[in-house]
Amino acid sequence: MLATREDDSGGCLTLRLAHSCYRHLIWDCGLVNEEQAARLLSGLSRRYADESRFAWVRELTHPDGHSIVVVPRTGRVQIRLHYLTPHGERERCARQVVGELSAALRCCEPV
């Protein structure tokens, strides 16, 4: 019933397979606080396109087509890999993206 993987491979942010029917495309990261969420959004803004439709759930798109969803009020961060990511590459790719997110947070604070 619970998620199958939990890992701190991203440095600051943990990575956990999220609920979905998309075979390892959706990954939840550990929660960040409100200040970190703002910093994360700011840090990603150079490389990611902001495609948010609402202030209450922000969606940023990676140049490779992956999305990062951030809930500012709770600090929830979710990685949505592009559907063309090969099956065997999905976990590695999620680790790579969470690494970028952690870098954007400058890895200076424990989560």
Add this chain to the structure above:
Amino acid sequence: MSELNLSPLRRYLPEDLMFLAGQPAVYHCHHFNLFLDQTIDDALGPELGGRLRTRAAREFSHHLLQAVCAKQGAELPPERLQVALELFRLMGHGRLHLDASPSGGAARGTHLHYGFAWHEKYGQKVRRLDPADAFGSGYAAAAIEVAFGLRLGAMNAHEQSCVAMRAPACDITLDATQTLEEPRPFIGEAEAEAATGPAENGLFEDIIGPISNGLKEFTAGVAGDERGLVQAFGVFVTMHLAGYYNRISFDALEAVRAQSPHSEGVLADLLRESGHVCVFNTFGGILLSPEWEGLVGPLVDDPGQILAFCMAMGRALGFGRWIVADFQPERRFVLRTPCSYESTYYRTRFGIAERPVEYFLQGAALAMAQLAHRVHWTARPQLTPEYYQQLFKGGVPWRAEQTRAIVCGAPVSEIVVTRV
């Protein structure tokens, strides 16, 4: 001809039935869609079941496409075909390519919702022997009919190969036919309003209303991606024609009643189970999504709140103005609504029923009670088939009884769910 966008075509009645260009429409996920189609094929066999599903798709797609082409100002066949293909994609049903004239032709589908989703869900475990895309086939037939100004039923469609059967794409043949179906009563907004009772407020209305409005605003922007699929809330979502669900359900019931009446109860139970499948997967997926968390906040394990959330979701998905008429934790939950997509269809096509027939609504109400009381939402469970089995098979501790029914002449429909 203006650019096609679903949002201006979508309208909710004040009683929360949803319409797309005047056709009753709802949002349902691939789990529900596959389960209901399979139920029909189990009842009638894959050949008869497939034929019924194709005809139902053709009928309601024809009405939809006529209305959308009129609204878009699409008058010429190429314009109408373009509208049809784009609408199909936006609704989350995949991509269709049509090469046909009034005398027939072919359609090719890529990422068709049913075939693709079936392959994703079962393809590694089960070898499917029959094509899965009756909806896409019927839609393709309707697109040709509307594009060339043909009568409803003038075009037959048969899916010859399907990705669910491990083919590289879905291939559909289209043939002109002289054997037209008997016209059936049209179901639009006026017919729905005639079968709708007075709107009421229930418990938790201060929670339900704002969330429902927020969800409606969110889903207004939901549309198929470049594949024609909607990946949202952990499932593949479609905006679908309620008439399709209703016709395949009620025609299958009628056929089973005529041929093997002792099996009618089994089919009714499976239609109820479609409500469990929807609530578990779609409602559960919405509750676990970041979008929900952003709109509403973190989940709490409070049955009353979860039921209130379910009412909000039901309204936003176009199922009707569901209210919590009564709630006693661990004991009793009463869902009431002034309309449902099942009752609208039944009243328009068949009139007054001897007994309640809102099977989906009955199953959904029971499933909501189970999800509200038995799921530890704060642990963010994975909504797996195993977890579904655990929750809904082998002794569900609830009983759902429909005590009032619009189809029986009551002003509202009411499901009373009590602890066994």
